[in-house]
Amino acid sequence: MARTIGSHGPTTMEAIRKAGLRLIFQHGYEAMSLRQLAAEVGIQPGSLYNHISTKQELLADLIQDHINDLLRELETALRDKEGAVERLRAFVAFHVSYHMTRKREVFIANSELRSLDPRNYEAVVALRGAYEQRLAEILTDGVAEGVFDVDDVQVATFAIIALLTGLCSWYRPGGRLTKDAIIAAHEKLVLSGVMPRSAKPSPSGRDGIKTE
Structure with a gap:
């Protein structure tokens, strides 16, 4: 009871x-x-x-608070990071770590977007756009610095976020891989996808993939 x-x-x-x-x-x-x-x-x-006041209000508040937390914690993760490569590493590490620990919020924010009324939907989409824009800025800066080779920043932004968020469908605590190993694997995938072919991602200071 x-x-x-x-x-x-x-x-x-x-x-x-x-x-x-x-x-x-x-x-x-x-x-x-x-x-x-x-x-x-x-x-x-x-x-x-x-x-x-309504069930709709509760849903909208839960989703908007989740994305506001995401934005606020991202800014902390990126603080004092210099250069596009270091900031992209920080973005990947943050996004993966956050989505490992906030699975319910992430699932609801993605699956129940369709349940929002038009006003709340627009507000949530704007917040999501602000988060996506932070990654787009990192990629754009990397192209300008000559360290990234990205044909379409918007497409790359959507693809990277989809890749990183995908771990919510398979990650389970206590599995075969350590948290650091999972982050390192995602960093390698993302950096390999945006760096010129002649460049290779340098180690991020983490061990390679290890079993628990």
């Missing part, structure tokens, strides 16, 4: 968000009802409206 935690305050709102994230991940946005959400949190259905 769900624990009753009361119907007011930030503690309840945080419980609603965590329960909503879990239920949407498990059952999908359309299948989750507010009555089910209230039961999961341990409050009366009517008490939900002290915290959220």
